[in-house]
Amino acid sequence: MSDSVKYLLDESHLPRFWYNVVADLPAPPPPVLHPGTGQPIGPGDLEPLFPMELILQEVTQEREVPIPEPVREVYRQWRPSPLFRARRLEKALDTPAHIYYKYEGVSPAGSHKPNTAVPQAFENKRAGVRRIVTETGAGQWGSSLAMAGSLFGIAIEVFMVRVSFNQKPYRRALMEAYGARCVASPSMETNSGRAILARRDDHPGSLGIAISEAVEVAAQSGDTKYALGSVLNHVLLHQTVLGQEAMAQMEMAGEAPDIIIGCAGGGSNFAGIAFPFLGAKLRGGRDVRIIAVEPAACPSITRGRYAYDFGDTAHLTPLVKMHTLGSTFTPPGFHAGGLRYHGMAPMVSHVADLGLIEARAYHQTGCFEAGLLFAKAEGIIPAPEANHAVKAAIDEAVRCKKEGRSEVILFNLSGHGHFDMQAYIDYQAGKLVDQDYDEAELAMALAGLPAVSS
Ligand SMILES: *Cc1c(COP(=O)(O)O)cnc(C)c1O
Numbered sequence: 253m254s255d256s257v258k259y260l261l262d263e264s265h266l267p268r269f270w271y272n273v274v275a276d277l278p279a280p281p282p283p284v285l286h287p288g289t290g291q292p293i294g295p296g297d298l299e300p301l302f303p304m305e306l307i308l309q310e311v312t313q314e315r316e317v318p319i320p321e322p323v324r325e326v327y328r329q330w331r332p333s334p335l336f337r338a339r340r341l342e343k344a345l346d347t348p349a350h351i352y353y354k355y356e357g358v359s360p361a362g363s364h365k366p367n368t369a370v371p372q373a374f375e376n377k378r379a380g381v382r383r384i385v386t387e388t389g390a391g392q393w394g395s396s397l398a399m400a401g402s403l404f405g406i407a408i409e410v411f412m413v414r415v416s417f418n419q420k421p422y423r424r425a426l427m428e429a430y431g432a433r434c435v436a437s438p439s440m441e442t443n444s445g446r447a448i449l450a451r452r453d454d455h456p457g458s459l460g461i462a463i464s465e466a467v468e469v470a471a472q473s474g475d476t477k478y479a480l481g482s483v484l485n486h487v488l489l490h491q492t493v494l495g496q497e498a499m500a501q502m503e504m505a506g507e508a509p510d511i512i513i514g515c516a517g518g519g520s521n522f523a524g525i526a527f528p529f530l531g532a533k534l535r536g537g538r539d540v541r542i543i544a545v546e547p548a549a550c551p552s553i554t555r556g557r558y559a560y561d562f563g564d565t566a567h568l569t570p571l572v573k574m575h576t577l578g579s580t581f582t583p584p585g586f587h588a589g590g591l592r593y594h595g596m597a598p599m600v601s602h603v604a605d606l607g608l609i610e611a612r613a614y615h616q617t618g619c620f621e622a623g624l625l626f627a628k629a630e631g632i633i634p635a636p637e638a639n640h641a642v643k644a645a646i647d648e649a650v651r652c653k654k655e656g657r658s659e660v661i662l663f664n665l666s667g668h669g670h671f672d673m674q675a676y677i678d679y680q681a682g683k684l685v686d687q688d689y690d691e692a693e694l695a696m697a698l699a700g701l702p703a704v705s706s
Contacts, residue, residue, distance in 0.1 A: 256339045256630060259501040261332035266324055271492040273527040273599065274485075275315035276534040281602040285560060285571040290704060293570050300471050301478040303379035306372065309486040315531075317489060323371045326403060330359045330366075331493060335501035341629040342649070349652035350507060351645055352662045354498045354525060355632065361426070363635065363667030364521045365396035365481055368490035372479045373400035382475040383407040387437065387462030389517070390416050390589030390637070391423025392667060393481030398432035411437035411445075411465045414457035416589040422671050437462040444468050444566035458582045459593045464566035471568070482518025483563065483574075483597045491524025494664060499528055502662065508538055509662035511648055515640035516544040516553065516611070517590045519597030525664040530608060542609040543648075544600065545640040547619075549687045550583035552576060552596045553604055553611035555694075560704040561595060571702060574601040577689070578697025584687040586616050587675035588636040594697070612644065615686035619643045620679040623669070635667035636675050 274280065283292035295307045302310070309317055319327075338351040356364035376384055384406060388394030394410035401408035410432055417424060417436040427434045437457045438445040444464035448455050455461075463480070470478035480487060502508055512529055514522030526542045533540055546553060552575045561576040563569035575596040577583075583592045596604075603609050616636070622643035623634045634642055645663040652659050669676065678684050 257337040259335040259504045265332050265500050267493045267496045269316040269318050270489045271528045272315055273531050276531040282573040287571050303375045305375045306486050323374050326370045332497040333358050338630055344629045345649050347649040347653040348658040349649040350660045353665045355665045357668030361396040361399050363392045365393050368487045369396035369400035371490050373404045373406055376477055377404040377406050381477045384477055384479045385409045385466045385469045386479045387411045387466045389413050389459050389592050391420050392590055395426040398427040398430035402430045408432035410434045411462040413462050437465050442468045460565035460579050463564035464568055467568045482520040485599055487520050488523040488599055491520045492528055494524035495528030507660050510659040511541045511661045513543045513641050513644045513663035515637050516546050518593050519600035521664050521666040523600055544611045545644045546613045547588055547591045548613040548615045549586045549689055550592050551613040554613045558605055559701050561701055572598045574598045581697035586687055590637040614640055614643050617684050617686050622646050633669040635669045636672050638666045
């Protein structure tokens with residue numbers, strides 16, 4: 253049989269809790285530090301930016317964090333998401349490997365991001381917040397939060413990285429369709445934005461700059477909070493519905509993964525699929541290789557430094573220890589906009605530092621080639637970000653063929669590429685080039701890392 257197989261769970265399998273990997277790690281992650289004092293921050297320090305319930309989720313040590321019922325009600329619309337065995341792709345590659353993928357493109361916004369947008373909007377609403385300000389790269393996060401905001405009746409304002417704002421007008425239209433306000437960043441609306449534009453008026457923007465703008469607005473108004481679509485512990489926590497469902501689905505398929513793969517921008521979909529399996533392994537379960545895949549143009553785990561750094565360009569955030577390219581680093585404008593962040597989730601960085609996961613980096617043209625091979629075999633056009641995971645899965649399957657091994661590969665297909673067809677048009681026309689970051693700029697950004705003793 254060569255047709256691809258779909259594994260669907262019924263509603264009774266919708267997870268009741270989020271899984272917290274901290275409970276199973278051999279060492280706790282380094283503390284988050286106050287930029288002024290260099291001392292560990294407390295929950296109160298984050299209160300201007302986040303509602304207390306999310307702050308508590310950020311710092312909890314509990315293994316299981318219950319998912320509020322109103323959040324599960326919304327999840328139910330598209331969760332559990334399907335898991336497929338990519339038999340036609342296996343056949344196209346003539347590989348003995350078994351390739352499975354979890355598909356998050358079935359969410360209303362077309363990616364995994366609503367998994368955290370929904371609980372974040374819910375907790376803000378419950379805390380009486382009127383408006384949430386955020387940043388977005390390619391627009392997936394902004395559109396996901398815009399959707400969640402409209403569901404819970406809360407205003408959403410989005411600073412969108414300028415290069416994506418210009419490249420992806422349909423993402424912006426989607427945010428506005430949900431009722432959100434979308435501003436190109438750097439903008440003239442904030443001190444951080446104005447300072448950047450004063451130095452370079454055609455600045456393409458970066459996630460670090462857009463975060464500064466959003467944090468600045470949130471910190472200055474009482475009824476407004478900030479939200480982040482990746483990187484933070486509570487975001488990774490929300491995404492663990494992915495891995496929990498995939499575990500049950502792999503069981504349905506009668507197999508267990510030897511390799512788990514996710515693309516990594518801020519690290520949330522990667523952690524979401526991987527951490528539940530990693531936790532099972534750490535509790536004495538089955539061994540599994542876990543691979544994070546990043547763009548060669550913005551390679552934080554593979555080329556960055558594991559050090560304390562700011563989450564944003566204007567240095568308004570606390571200091572977190574993470575793999576970083578430096579908060580002032582501006583990656584070139586390649587097409588996987590959702591992967592253009594200078595840092596990596598502290599929790600992903602920590603497990604990488606502990607040697608519990610692997611990381612690799614790919615150039616974009618190889619990723620688009622893999623994405624089209626996948627699309628032709630499986631019918632789904634992946635988001636450019638997800639193509640990084642697709643390529644790693646294909647590379648591993650090809651290795652399995654060379655070595656004559658029938659390993660089981662599971663990857664997360666984090667979203668569809670329906671809003672990214674311009675990137676595919678450019679690729680097919682031979683217009684995409686493999687951009688490397690500027691080595692001199694990287695060296696400068698790394699030299700500017702804050703001095704922290706620990
Ligand atoms: C945002 C996004 C990513 C990257 O973000 P992570 O936090 O690393 O998951 C990957 N894929 C898609 C489809 C996205 O929208």
